[in-house]
Amino acid sequence: MKNVGDYGEKMVRDILRRKGFNAKIKGKRTHGYDLAVKKNDKKTEVQVKTIQKGKLFQLTVTNFLKIDIIDGKQKVKGKNDIGLDIPWVFVKKIKNGNEFFILSKSNVQDIVLRSYRAMLIKNKGFRPQNHYSFHCTIDADKLTKWKNNWKLIKNSLHP
Numbered sequence: 046m047k048n049v050g051d052y053g054e055k056m057v058r059d060i061l062r063r064k065g066f067n068a069k070i071k072g073k074r075t076h077g078y079d080l081a082v083k084k085n086d087k088k089t090e091v092q093v094k095t096i097q098k099g100k101l102f103q104l105t106v107t108n109f110l111k112i113d114i115i116d117g118k119q120k121v122k123g124k125n126d127i128g129l130d131i132p133w134v135f136v137k138k139i140k141n142g143n144e145f146f147i148l149s150k151s152n153v154q155d156i157v158l159r160s161y162r163a164m165l166i167k168n169k170g171f172r173p174q175n176h177y178s179f180h181c182t183i184d185a186d187k188l189t190k191w192k193n194n195w196k197l198i199k200n201s202l203h204p
Contacts, residue, residue: 053095053136054079056143061091064195078131087202090131092150097138100185106161107179109154117176118169121162127154132198137185146188147197156183 054070058080061068067083068091078090094102106112111122127150135146161181165171172178191197 049095049097049138050093052097052138053093053134056095056136057091057093057134057145060145060195061198066198077128082198082202084199084202087204089198089201089203090129091198092131092133093136094133095136095138096185100137101182102135102185104153104157104181104183105179106157106181109157110161112179114177118171119165119176120170121158121165124154124158127151130201132201135183135185135188144185145193145195146185146191147194148188148191149197149201152191153183156187157181160184160187 058068058070061080061082065084069081071079071081077092079093080091082089082091094104096102107125109125109127111125113120113122130149130151132147133150133153135148137144137146160183164181
């Protein structure tokens with residue numbers, strides 16, 4: 046397997062297939078989602094994020110939030126329109142298997158908003174190393190209430 050992201054996509058695809066969904070991995074040029082999922086003439090898209098070491102999932106904050114930078118100081122100006130509120134599956138590879146956390150994109154956006162604002166407040170508006178970076182992380186420990194929440198995918202199906 047060429048990378049950890051491919052591993053996570055295949056794991057989620059295989060689980061969804063066992064649950065009776067038709068799930069296909071989309072190409073790398075597909076923006077905003079990794080899997081196309083269908084069941085009973087309804088469909089949804091699913092984004093997958095995977096880690097194999099540590100507990101921090103890597104994201105880009107500007108996919109979720111409006112950020113202004115003035116003289117290196119960042120300020121959150123609000124939430125971006127995230128479009129369709131698709132399911133996101135976070136896959137954490139662990140020693141004897143995997144952990145899966147399934148939540149909506151709007152839930153991800155809320156987590157990013159809280160954690161990024163807290164980081165900026167702690168650092169008086171400046172990113173610690175690169176003031177112009179939009180990198181952010183989500184700690185897997187903040188996702189536990191969505192562990193194995195596979196019903197969200199079924200509930201996200203639409204015509």
